Amino acid sequence: xxxxxSAEVLAQYAxxxxxxxxxxxxxVEAHLEACASCxxxxxxxxxxxxxxxxxxxxxxxxxxAASGPRPARRRRVRRLVxxxxxxxxxxxxxxxxxxxxxxFLLDRSFPSRPSLVLLLAPVAPLAxxxxxxxxxxxxxxxxxxxxxxxxxxxxxxxxxxxLAVVLVPLAAAGWRLGTNPALWLLxxxxxxxxxxxxxxxIGVGRAAAALGGAWxxxxxxxxxxVVRLPAFVQAGSVPGWIAAAVILTGLALLRAGDHRRxxxxx
Numbered sequence: 026x027x028x029x030x031s032a033e034v035l036a037q038y039a040x041x042x043x044x045x046x047x048x049x050x051x052x053v054e055a056h057l058e059a060c061a062s063c064x065x066x067x068x069x070x071x072x073x074x075x076x077x078x079x080x081x082x083x084x085x086x087x088x089x090a091a092s093g094p095r096p097a098r099r100r101r102v103r104r105l106v107x108x109x110x111x112x113x114x115x116x117x118x119x120x121x122x123x124x125x126x127x128x129f130l131l132d133r134s135f136p137s138r139p140s141l142v143l144l145l146a147p148v149a150p151l152a153x154x155x156x157x158x159x160x161x162x163x164x165x166x167x168x169x170x171x172x173x174x175x176x177x178x179x180x181x182x183x184x185x186x187x188l189a190v191v192l193v194p195l196a197a198a199g200w201r202l203g204t205n206p207a208l209w210l211l212x213x214x215x216x217x218x219x220x221x222x223x224x225x226x227i228g229v230g231r232a233a234a235a236l237g238g239a240w241x242x243x244x245x246x247x248x249x250x251v252v253r254l255p256a257f258v259q260a261g262s263v264p265g266w267i268a269a270a271v272i273l274t275g276l277a278l279l280r281a282g283d284h285r286r287x288x289x290x291x
Contacts, residue, residue, distance in 0.1 A: 039070045129198040139248045143258040146209035147216040151233035153187035158229040211266035218273035225283025
């Protein structure tokens with residue numbers, strides 16, 4: 026309905042003479058949502074009993090709000106958690122820290138074997154990203170997905186939390202092992218950016234599973250079989266990882282709008 030609703034139809038609507046399933050009712054309500062002029066006219070046509078009922082209802086609501094208990098104030102810690110993470114990420118954080126500690130202990134116990142810390146570093150944040158951006162891991166995902174900050178803003182906040190959780194134990198393990206920080210930091214950042222980039226197309230969880238599985242099958246498993254550290258995590262690979270991290274991060278930011286779609290959540 027593009028023209029204004031006629032006074033006769035508005036009067037019938039205000040008086041309840043239009044049925045709920047009447048097509049005219051749908052057209053009137055759709056027009057009233059966008060037309061302030063017709064809404065103002067509707068208030069003049071509403072019958073006296075309806076106006077009286079509205080006045081009584083408004084008075085009761087105001088009185089209840091004034092005399093009732095004050096709303097409970099949300100704790101600052103809980104508010105920060107909801108802005109930056111979900112409680113479902115706690116179990117992942119414990120699991121990831123445990124895996125890194127176990128890899129560190131194995132490296133210390135078997136120094137002649139390929140470093141598990143270096144092999145684990147690229148995929149360490151991927152499970153956290155999958156959980157942080159999953160409708161199964163966030164009970165409030167439907168509400169969050171409808172908000173203005175549901176896209177890249179919220180995803181980047183949770184990515185920062187994931188990286189903070191991962192990089193601290195990786196830094197400690199790398200320092201104790203005397204490993205070049207670039208060999209675990211750059212692959213970690215590159216895989217994180219690649220997950221965000223691919224996740225905008227197929228979903229963050231699927232992207233994390235695909236990239237993590239590809240790394241384990243093509244790099245980690247062969248390295249453990251041949252008992253030799255692959256070229257991907259040796260000193261000569263640093264320039265390549267720098268280029269990959271910079272390019273993938275730039276592309277992920279350029280394609281940030283892909284995360285406004287519900288397909289990004291899975």
